[in-house]
Amino acid sequence: MYVTARGANIIHSNKKGWHTEAMENAVKKENVLKNRNFMLVFLGALVSEMGSTLYSFAVSFYILEVSGNNAFLQGLYLAVCGVTFVLVTPFGGVLSDRLNKVRIMYICDYVKGACIIAATLLMTVYSSAGAHIAILFVIGFSNNVIGGFFSPASGALLPSIVDENQLQQANSYFSLKSSFISILGIVAAGILYAALPVNTLFLVVGICFILSGVSEIFIRITHIPSTEKISVKLIFKDMGDGFVYVKNQKALLILTLSILFLNCFLSPVGANFMPYFLITDLASAPSYLFDGILTPELWSSVLNVLFSITSIAASVILSAKAQEEKCGKKVAWRIGLIAVIMIVLTAAYNIFVQIRHEVNPFLITFAITWMLLGIIIMFINIPINTAMMKMVDKDKLGKVTSILTTLSQGLSPLALLLAGTVLQQWGSSALLTVCAAGFAVTALIMLCNKHVKEF
16 A cells, blocks of 8 residues: 655566665665665655645645535545546556656656645735635646656565565565654644645645655666557556456455455545544534644644554564565454444444534544554555565566556545545534445455455
C-alpha cells in the first residue's frame, strides 16, 4: 500500500534478475541507511511527504469550510483525485519499466511543485469561494495525473538498490518515515492551517515538492534504454502483459483484491468520517476534551499523531524482525482484527454520540481504536510490500506495481464519493455501520480462500 524507492551504479546479472554494485555493497553493511542512493531517496521522500501531508490536511478542511460543511462536495473532490490516480497509474507503470525511473521522479516533483505554486497565485488573484473550489479540483486532478507516473517509478526502484534480504528493513524505514511525517506534518498542518491563509500554506507545499526534486536529481543509477520505440500500441501491450502476469499469480491476486476492499472501507473512516465528526459533532458540543487548548482541526492532528506513533512502533519492530517466508494467513487474521475494532467503534458512536449525546467517551474510544489500527496496518502493509517485491521479476516490477496499485485502490474513489453521500443523507452512524460490515465480510472471504496461505 505504501512504497517508494531508487537506484545504483554498475549492473550485474544473477538468477533473480538485475541488480547493482551498490546492492552488493549494501549486503556487507549493517544498516540499509548507509546506502547513499537509499538515503537520497529517503530524504527526498521525507520532504515530499511533508508537503503532501500539509496539502491533504488543508484541502480536506478548507473545502468543508468554504462550502458550508458540504460533505458530498468533499467526497466528490476525493473521488475525482482517486479515479484520476487509478486510471493513470497503469500507464505510468509501463513507462517506468522503459524510461529512467529517477528522471521520471524528479520531473514529476518539479511539475507538481510548479502546479501548486501556480494554484497559490490564482487563489490570491481570485478570492471567491467558488473560484477556490474550482482551482482545488483542477489541481487535485493534475497532481494525481502526475502521481500516476511518479508512484510506479518510485515503487519499482527500491529492489534495485537494496539486497533482497534487506527489503523488509528498507520498507520498514519508509513506513517509519511516513509515520514520523504524519506526526510532524499533521501537527504542523493543524497549527499552520489555523495561523496562515490557505494560499500561503499551499506555497509552502509547492516549495517542498521542488526541494524533493532537487534531492532526487543526485541519485545515480544505470539505465538501459528500451530497444523498442515507445508507442501507444506498445504501452497497451505492456499493460496487457502486466495484467496477465498478475492474473497468473493467484495468491498475489487474492491478497490484492483483499487490500482493495480494505482500502474501500478504511479510506472513508479517515478521509470522510473523521473531519465530518470533528466539524459537526465535536464542534457543536457544549464542551469536549481540552477544548480550551485544541480546536476540532487540531484534534484531527492529535488523532493522526496517535496513529503515527503506533505505526512507528510497529515499523521499528518489523525493521529488526526476520522476514517471513509466508504472510498471507497472518494478514487475513489481521484484517479480521480490524473488523472487530470497527464494530466496537461503530457501537461506541451509536451509544455515546447518537443515544447519550456525549462526545468525550467516543473521542477516547476513537483515539484508542485509531492507535490500534496504526499497528495492525503496518503489520499488513510491510509484509505484503516485501513479499510482492520478492515475488515479481524486476524487469516487470514497474508495470506490475502500477497494476496492483490500480487494483488495490480501484474502489476507493467510489467509496469516498459514496461516503460523502451517506454522511450528507444519513449521517455518521450509517457510514460506520457499512464500513464495519465490509471489513467483516472481507476478513471472512480471506480466511476461507485456499490461495491466501501461499503468499
